[in-house]
Amino acid sequence: MAHLLGIDLGTTTTIVARVDESGAPEIIRDWEGEAITPSALCFETATHVVVGREARAMAEDAEHAFLEFKRDMGTGVSHPVFGQRVTPLDLSALLLRKVRTHAEAAHGPVDLAVITIPANFTNAAREATLEAARRAGFAQVHMINEPTAAALAYARGQKQPLDGLYAVFDFGGGTFDVSLVRAKGMSVQVVFTEGVQRLGGKDFDAKLTALVAAKFQAETGDELRAGDCEFSKADAEDLKHRLSSRQAIRLPLRSAKHGRVHIEVTRAEFEAAIAGLVAQAEMACEGVLLRAGLDRRELAGVFLAGGTCRVPSVQAAVHRVFGQEPQLRDPDTAVALGAALYAAHKADPAKLSPAQRRRAAEISFQDIAPHYYGTLSLDDDGVLENSIIISKGEKLPVARTRTYYTVEADQRVLTCEVTQSAIPENDPLMVLRIAEVEMALPAGRPADQAIEVTFAYDLNGIMRAEFRDLGTGQPLVIELRDEGAGRGSLNVAKVTLG
Known part of the structure; x- marks a missing residue:
């Protein structure tokens, strides 16, 4: 049986799936037993690197902690770390190496890995991702666009086989893509793709932090700043999640100068703050239909992927642009599961088990020129x-x-x-x-x-x-x-x- 991985190497989280003995994709839990791993690293020394949840917890105070480095892949950005400089490529390679060694400890050597990338990734960012995978020790690597991987996952999970034109709306922690695909069963043909490389849930978090800071200043007359009152990135993300299910949240902030400060943040205020960001995604959706020469009435369905799709105003925007209620199923894991299916499609059939080979034979894939x-x-x-x-x-x-x-x-x-x-x-x-x-x-x-x-x-x-x-x-x-x-x-x- 071949050991095949699908890796959703995200801006904020990394999720790994494999193809099991029956040919079905399943999530591999990380070294802490969790399905979702923060894309975070912290250098405790020049040679000792903490990866994942612990690194994220250290990020607020540690000097050499790194989050969201995917956004700078393929750029000239580098950071000083204990007398040397590290790039986003270096950081991605370290994260992928941890993923590989953990997967191999549980299931044996990896035969082939598929890593997902934003459809709108630059040429340099694509090359950097591929090089990071090589440095991480993967012998055979392929890449697939994130919304296309999500389409494969949705195609497999339907009660009735897909048949028609579908939109895949993928809004992750750091990037946004939308793809039109034609699907019949497990046969997926990409029609057109658009996206915004620097648009994601972290931008929503930044808007929410600014909103909280403005309310704190209105209440106390002082700026919200470290050392007096802490409101971390994790706090902003948690507040965003809570506002997806509640209309208002009353926050008890602790200030060294002012003591306990209570402020209320409403969903309406949050939605007003992120309206410009949501509009960017809407314009990309309108653009993908326009450039493909298609009408939204031709769509047989709309699929959502990425954790940012849980925000109610995002779902409302998707409904507004495409004219129908989107499907939201396992948005965090869909991309990784689809990547694992694509790994089976790309693998040497001779290395697959009979069950894996039967499942892989069901998949066909039509790609398009990416630029x-x-x-x-x-x-x-x-x-x-x-x-x-x-x-x-x-x-x-x-x-x-x-x-x-x-x-x-x-x-x-x-x-x-x-x-x-x-x-x-x-x-x-x-x-x-x-x-x-x-x-x-x-x-x-x-x-x-x-x-x-x-x-x-x-x-x-x-x-x-x-x-x-x-x-x-x-x-x-x-x-x-x-x-x-x-x-x-x-x-x-x-x-x-x-």
Whole structure:
């Protein structure tokens, strides 16, 4: 039997699932016996790191404690720790190593792991996540977008098989994504995805903290500050959870200067404070329908994932945008369970038990291009622009060809570039250049020599960009490999001329 893991590596929590002997996904409880592990680390020394619930409890006072580092994956952020600097990649690797060693102690060596990522993660963040998994000791790793994983979990858990178009609304602790999928049974086809990378439950907590601070100041005339009156991140999260089931909460705050201070926070005040954040999610939902060219009346259902979906005003916003009551079932664990199912889909069938193989055979998966891919060219007015060749949302595999022309007589060099963007952007300053290779051209030719450009993106996460001089027939081929298993982390793997 293969040991397959699905890991929801979240901003605030990490949840791990495995595929059991029968081929069904199940949650693996952590080293403290809990299903949900805080994504928290605390360095007690340069070599001793506390991970999880204990680290989160230490975070308010410890100098070298880290929370919410997922938000900075793929950036230049680093932190000083006992004479060295650590990055979000380093922190993620330490967390994943703890997850791996615990899972292996309970169930043996891991054959394959699937780690979930936000659909709107940047290329650099995807690459950093993959590298963190490698450093953690996972031999074979794939990645899947979080809302897609949630869709697989919902597909398995229905009394009646899915059949139609569905929206998956995934609102976690630090990121937000919404995907449209077509599903029939356990066959899931991604249609389109939108998201906001820095939008999640922690932003709600910050608004709630500001609301409590304003009420404290109105009551006492003093600012709410550490050393006098403590109101921690954990306190804000707890208050958020309580306001999801109650209309008002009376908080007894302890102040060194003022003694016990009672303030009341109502759900209406909380909802007013987070209205702008909820509106961002609503706009993304409207955008995913618009860009997919679909109407909300075509939806057969709406699924919720992520703990932030428990907030009543979030559920109301989903109902408002999509025009129907969303389903909320196991929002904390859906992404991890779906990732475990995807692990079975990606595993070598020869390593699966007969029961696992039967379950894996039920799953089929149609992915899409995760970004817009193009090249730089001059428009009719001689202005440099980004020319899109493969559009975000196109079904894989996909191949597209466009013809361009040289602009100068006796042009000796052609700069072959591949660009990537999250939106259909024409401005060359607003796109990421992921490949740039020069190709020599024959001397003495007039302008307007045809250059045929073909981009082909396959199911294995490899994109082939061919720039062919039609006058000579000579091609320059740039092969970009997605080492994140189809999730958009393209890197130049090979360049071939002629």
